[in-house]
Structure formats: C-alpha cells, structure tokens
Amino acid sequence: MAGSANDLEQSQTLEHAAGASGGTKAADRWTCPSIPTNPPLLRRILTAFIANEVRKVGVERVVVGLSGGVDSALSCLLAAEALGPHNVLAIKMPYRTSSPESLAHANLVIARAGVESLEIDITPQIDAYFARFPDADRVRRGNKMARERMTILYDHSARWHALVLGTSNKTELLLGYGTLHGDMASAVNPLGDLYKTQVWALAEAVGVPAEIVHKQPSADLWAGQTDEAELGFGYREVDRLLYCMVDLRYSRAELLAAGFPEEFVRRVSEMVRNSQFKRRLPIIAKVSQRTIDRDFRYARDWGR
Amino acid sequence: MAELFRRVAVVQLAPRLGDVEYNLQQLEAGVRRARQEGAHLVVFPELALTGYFLKDMVSTVAIRHDSAEMERLAAMSRGIEVVVGAVEESEDFRFFNSALYFRDGVLVHVHRKVYLPTYGLFDEARYLARGDRIRCFASALGRAAVLICEDLWHPSTAYVAALDGALAIICPSSSPLRGISEGRDHDDNAAYWELLNAVYAQTFGVFVVYANRVGFEDGVGFWGGSEVVSPTGQRLAKAKYYEEDFIVAELSLKEPRRQRVAAPLLRDENVDLTIRELCRIRRTGGVLGYKGEFADEEASEETPNGGKRERS
Numbered sequence: 001m002a003g004s005a006n007d008l009e010q011s012q013t014l015e016h017a018a019g020a021s022g023g024t025k026a027a028d029r030w031t032c033p034s035i036p037t038n039p040p041l042l043r044r045i046l047t048a049f050i051a052n053e054v055r056k057v058g059v060e061r062v063v064v065g066l067s068g069g070v071d072s073a074l075s076c077l078l079a080a081e082a083l084g085p086h087n088v089l090a091i092k093m094p095y096r097t098s099s100p101e102s103l104a105h106a107n108l109v110i111a112r113a114g115v116e117s118l119e120i121d122i123t124p125q126i127d128a129y130f131a132r133f134p135d136a137d138r139v140r141r142g143n144k145m146a147r148e149r150m151t152i153l154y155d156h157s158a159r160w161h162a163l164v165l166g167t168s169n170k171t172e173l174l175l176g177y178g179t180l181h182g183d184m185a186s187a188v189n190p191l192g193d194l195y196k197t198q199v200w201a202l203a204e205a206v207g208v209p210a211e212i213v214h215k216q217p218s219a220d221l222w223a224g225q226t227d228e229a230e231l232g233f234g235y236r237e238v239d240r241l242l243y244c245m246v247d248l249r250y251s252r253a254e255l256l257a258a259g260f261p262e263e264f265v266r267r268v269s270e271m272v273r274n275s276q277f278k279r280r281l282p283i284i285a286k287v288s289q290r291t292i293d294r295d296f297r298y299a300r301d302w303g304r
Numbered sequence: 305m306a307e308l309f310r311r312v313a314v315v316q317l318a319p320r321l322g323d324v325e326y327n328l329q330q331l332e333a334g335v336r337r338a339r340q341e342g343a344h345l346v347v348f349p350e351l352a353l354t355g356y357f358l359k360d361m362v363s364t365v366a367i368r369h370d371s372a373e374m375e376r377l378a379a380m381s382r383g384i385e386v387v388v389g390a391v392e393e394s395e396d397f398r399f400f401n402s403a404l405y406f407r408d409g410v411l412v413h414v415h416r417k418v419y420l421p422t423y424g425l426f427d428e429a430r431y432l433a434r435g436d437r438i439r440c441f442a443s444a445l446g447r448a449a450v451l452i453c454e455d456l457w458h459p460s461t462a463y464v465a466a467l468d469g470a471l472a473i474i475c476p477s478s479s480p481l482r483g484i485s486e487g488r489d490h491d492d493n494a495a496y497w498e499l500l501n502a503v504y505a506q507t508f509g510v511f512v513v514y515a516n517r518v519g520f521e522d523g524v525g526f527w528g529g530s531e532v533v534s535p536t537g538q539r540l541a542k543a544k545y546y547e548e549d550f551i552v553a554e555l556s557l558k559e560p561r562r563q564r565v566a567a568p569l570l571r572d573e574n575v576d577l578t579i580r581e582l583c584r585i586r587r588t589g590g591v592l593g594y595k596g597e598f599a600d601e602e603a604s605e606e607t608p609n610g611g612k613r614e615r616s
Binding site for chain 1: 318320321322323357358359360361481484485486487488489490491519520521522523525546547
C-alpha cells in the first residue's frame, strides 16, 4: 500500500508543482475539502434504493435491529419512508448490561417512525453460552452479542417475509469497526456509502430525535464504552481523512501536505488494509473452470 | 422551406436485469405510448432490452439478427422509428453493446458502442466486443448518428458524427448516479452530462436526444434525467431524475440551420489541419505515447518551419 518508491515519486511531483507556482511550499497548497452532505438528495436516493432493492426480490418488508444509536435510527426512518411504517419491524435486543438510555432512544425512534416493534432480551442465551466460557473477554462477549442479534434478525426476516436492513456506515466498514457476521450482516444496506459525518447530517434532516443525533456514538458492548475513545480518534476527524484517502484518492504525501498527522494516516491506512477481509466473501480455493465470484460472475440482482 | 416539426419521445424506464421478455413488454408499451403521442421517433436507454450490469449473462441475453426478439422489435416500429439498446451477437459470435434503429419494421442502422468503459464501477470490455465505426444515417430528424453513453464522453465521436453530417446525435445511456454535492437536486454525474449535452448541441449545431435509464442494479442507481437539447442549447424536454418518466419534445428541423447561421463553426472547421495534426501525433507519440499501427508507413515528417525532411 505505502510503497516507498511511489511516495518518493509523489513527493517529487509535489515539490515540482510547488516550485512551478513560485516557491510556495507544497504543504500550504493541499487542503482537505469538506465532505458534501446534501440531505435532501441523499434522502431521495436512499429511499428509492430501499424501495427498489427490497421490492424487486418480491418482498415488501424489512426488519432492522434498533440499538438506540443514530445509524439504526436513520436506517429505520428511511425504510419507514420508503416502504411505509407498517412494513418495517424494528427489533430491540438489549443485554442486561446495555444502557437503559439505549432502550429509551430506540423507543423514541419507534414512536417517531410509527413502525412495528419487538423487544427480545438476549441475556438468557448469552449468559447460558458464556457460563461454559467464563473467562471470555469483553471483545468476545461483544462479538457474540452482535452475532446473536444477527441470528434473531434473520429468524424474524424469515418469519415476517422480510429482508434484513443494514445499518453499517462507510466509516465503520472502511475501518473494520464492526462484527463480521454480526452487525455487518444484512441483505440491503442504505448507509454503507455514507460517512458518519453524512449520517449525522441526514439523520437530523429526516427527523431522528436530536438526543440520538448528538450523543456520543457507542456500540454499547460494555458500560461506558464510546466508539471514539476506543478508536482513539473522532469520527469527524477520521471521516475527513478517509474522504481524502478513499474518495479523492490522495496519496500519502498529499494527505500529509493537507495537514493530517503522519501517525494518524499510518494507523488509519493500516486499519483499512487489515480489515479488507471483512468486506469480502470468504476465500474460495479454485479448482474448477468456473469458480464463484471469480469467473462465475453475476449481479446479485440477476433476473430482477 | 416550410418549418418542419418532428416529435421525439424518450422512454425513461428501469429494465429488469437479464429478463428479456419482461423488458420487451416494457418496450412495446413504450412504443404504444409514443405512437399515441404522435411521435415520429422513440428512443430507449442503452441496454433497455437486458439491463446493464450483465456480466456473465451477456451471452445468454444476446440477440442475433435472426432472433425472434429481433422480429418483435422490428414489428414494434411500424409507422414509427425506434431506437433500442440491446446485446447484439454477430455472425462470428462476438457480443456488442448495440443500439438498434428500426423504421417501419426494418432494422435500418446499428451502432455498436465504440468506447467500452472498464474503469471505476465499469467492466464492459471484459464482456463485450468493441464497435469500430461511427456512421451517420437518415433518420426522422434528418441525418443523425447514434452514440452510446461512454462514446459521448469522447469528444472525437461527436466530432466525427458532426463532420459526417449529423444534424442530431441520439444517445441511449445507462448512466449511474454518483457523486453528491451540496445544494442541488441531482448528483455530480447528472450535472456533468447536462453540461456535455448542451456543449455538444451548441458546438456542433445538432439536436442531442439523450435517453437515460433509472432503477437500481446491485445498489447502483441510474439517474434518469433524459433530455432533448436543441442546437441552440435550449432544453426542449427534460425527464425526472431517478424515476421512470416519458417525455416528448417537438423540434423544428430549422433549428440546426439557425444555430449554424449564427455560429458557423462547422463551416470553419479545418478537417485537413485536424487530420494532419492527428497523423503527426500518432506518428510521434503524443500524450498517450501512442505510435499507431501505421506509424512506419509515414515516410516523412514535417519540420517546424513547415518543410519536409526524410526520416533517418
């Protein structure tokens, strides 16, 4: 990724450009544009996306896990708008250590969206499992809970003839800050190409209650957890970096010239690279002439 | 000459990916409506018969000139001219992203997409063969050329069409929405296309009939916004963004003349200069470092003062 030869070439190009414009240092000339949000346009595109991608598989409904956070709140409201509230089932799945505030916020969303809802306490099944593995650390426990919730969503999607609606945003997906086969699992995801910064802006515009939009993001996997404390940087900050790195294809030298600290750039680049496996199907050993996804290539919307 | 008017319809639909029978029915319905509206010409989007991200489906949805689907498409065109995007299979089993032009039950013109994008989200050249010609033909709008989507992003295609005598450029498209900017009701790609259509229309003094699709394929949306632009750059009809729509434009065949009287750019076009410079660039490399297949045939090269010297 960070090939040194490329970086050298890049920085020489920058110096050259700076020299040509009359001795201005390259660092003074690289800036990071702000991430565009345009909530009305995003709202139109994403509700159209949900309606189209759900209905064309012959389904009218979705189920969505409501955590009390802004991502699931936004997904839920967009789905209610796209499909009608009666076609959305919001499922709250608290564990005994989950914050009561999360549940209260989930209830606010349900009331605001007017969707169907269900509460399933996952404590018994989680505790029964970890009774056999009492030394499991909190990361294992957190991941297990996320996957437990996934199986519940998929079970109810079968019961209700619905698709599972995703809630992972682009920031989380790029950083790998999610549980594979847990909260990352879904059939359709309206938020996967939106940075957290954009999620906040859109959430505000579609009427996610303000206390949800403005609270500290948390996976609520243990008491007092916040995403930003765990990650070691803020979402707005990392969003700016990822936007320049991914969307605008800035090189490492350009990122540094735009003022991002070197260690920050290095760490985030590594997180993106190391989590690539989470964004792909499992690796398949090729033995035949046509291997799934390699030389057997069809759109998921095949025939739809 | 008397003011001659033509009605052009664009059917902005969402094909079902790989479902040729369903799409054929949509096309037939679209033509029926266009006929009711008194259209002389009806244009459908790129790959309207099949959907866009076909991948390995290409060979199974392709139609040949003797296919039953081809007969049904031709039959739709009684009393009207119809442009339909389809995968066309050639006699030697190559597959083209083609626009088929029918008039009165006859296939009168085929344009095979000449620029197959493979960058970003595109992967066309992996599955499709590249067309090798741009030709004008007689259409309801007068002499016209069909260019498909990415073709038009290469100014050379519109330039060739204009010099070949086109009074109209008909562009079936499957253009994906991408890029969000603040403060407007459409995406960046839509904005760029609108700029492009207006510039080509005015620069070359041609009508631009742009037919884009809508719907989603694997999360990729298509932005619609089909339009008919007059040679003066005026938008004669505009379809909705992101939703199915049907538009009709009435256009005067005098419009190209009006624009070309006001701005005789094509008259002043120096084709020999262009050809000479292109030949030089092909010979010497140019921006692409491309030395064409005929480079060695050029025996001499111009010196800066206009004289000629033998190559060593």
